[in-house]
Amino acid sequence: MKRQRWMLKAVPAGLIAASLLITGGCGLFSKQASTEIDPPPAGLQENSKAIEEGQALQQGEGSQLTVYLKDGNGYIAPVTLSVPLNGDKKPEQVALEAMVAEGPYAGQLPEGFKPVLSKGTVIKKVDIVKDQELAVVDLNEHFTDYNVPDERRIVEAVTWTLTSFPDVKQVELWQEGEKLSEMPVDGFPLTHALTRDIGINLERAEGVDLARSTPVTLYFSSLTPADTQYYVPVTRLIERSDDIAAAAMKELISGPGSSSHLTSVMTQDLEVGSIEIKKDVITVDLRDQSYKDGQPMPSEMIQSVILSLTENTGANKVQIQLNGSGNVKDTDNRSYSEPVDRPVYVNAIKS
Numbered sequence: 001m002k003r004q005r006w007m008l009k010a011v012p013a014g015l016i017a018a019s020l021l022i023t024g025g026c027g028l029f030s031k032q033a034s035t036e037i038d039p040p041p042a043g044l045q046e047n048s049k050a051i052e053e054g055q056a057l058q059q060g061e062g063s064q065l066t067v068y069l070k071d072g073n074g075y076i077a078p079v080t081l082s083v084p085l086n087g088d089k090k091p092e093q094v095a096l097e098a099m100v101a102e103g104p105y106a107g108q109l110p111e112g113f114k115p116v117l118s119k120g121t122v123i124k125k126v127d128i129v130k131d132q133e134l135a136v137v138d139l140n141e142h143f144t145d146y147n148v149p150d151e152r153r154i155v156e157a158v159t160w161t162l163t164s165f166p167d168v169k170q171v172e173l174w175q176e177g178e179k180l181s182e183m184p185v186d187g188f189p190l191t192h193a194l195t196r197d198i199g200i201n202l203e204r205a206e207g208v209d210l211a212r213s214t215p216v217t218l219y220f221s222s223l224t225p226a227d228t229q230y231y232v233p234v235t236r237l238i239e240r241s242d243d244i245a246a247a248a249m250k251e252l253i254s255g256p257g258s259s260s261h262l263t264s265v266m267t268q269d270l271e272v273g274s275i276e277i278k279k280d281v282i283t284v285d286l287r288d289q290s291y292k293d294g295q296p297m298p299s300e301m302i303q304s305v306i307l308s309l310t311e312n313t314g315a316n317k318v319q320i321q322l323n324g325s326g327n328v329k330d331t332d333n334r335s336y337s338e339p340v341d342r343p344v345y346v347n348a349i350k351s
Helices: 002-008 042-052 091-097 148-162 244-254 299-313
Strands: 064-070 076-082 123-129 134-139 170-175 213-223 229-239 271-278 281-287 317-322
Touching: 064 091, 064 148, 076 148, 076 229, 091 123, 091 148, 134 148, 148 170, 213 244, 213 299, 229 244, 229 299, 244 271, 244 281, 244 299, 281 299, 299 317
Parallel strands: 134 170, 281 317
Antiparallel strands: 064 076, 123 134, 213 229, 271 281
């Protein structure tokens, strides 16, 4: 019961205000839709070219890092920054420094996003224990200079940022050389190493019994003050399910909660024909009767599906089919005739 208490504690205020505008009553392809998105920064374009040439990149390689920041609605969301990396500091340490208020990378944060670590926080050391896939983070005394509502946001942002690195699955927090057994302001328990099992931007489906719940992490959409689209992960507690992939797709199609600030990139008329997992590839067959052969699928929808399925299943690749056909392209003219990798860099938003 103690674990359940902390899973739901300090849910972002954005989850309990405003209402969601959802387009209903029509199929995904029943009307032409167009969304203009700014091209990614030059550094990210270079990384994309490297990937196309077979040079697979991981978090911490090149000049990009994905860090988790607080958006204007209080959600924690990934943002890819172009930051200088050199041999003097581990990329994990640089990523955390980018999350410090008025820190060395404050000028590179895009409009509408704020760092979660208090002003004056110093990342004294980040040790990676490779055989445990553990990141041990030692922070200075100013780490405690935060307000109660931000405690869980800090835990989520630090954990999800560091576990974006390929060698990290667990995180320990230390302060001034002493391991923390709980967060210093509101007592979030740190007796065990932090993992992504803590969830992010937690919400509970209506009527769900916590004792019989299953968490699924879903990627919905939001807009910056400059109307740039970005993805926000939300961990929703739903009725217990043995088929996590099917449950995630069902919740993704149902969309954000009624009190959410987020919007869906799916429509409720979309259906899932089948889901199959073989080794590290998950194949999903989407069904929409209004789809016309050769019509491109919205890129935001496909990316949301890929992010959500890989997050919940651990699969590395996703094969997208539509009405049984693998001849799928999106509105950015990307082909999905073959399985595609989960994106390494998410939400490359201009600062």
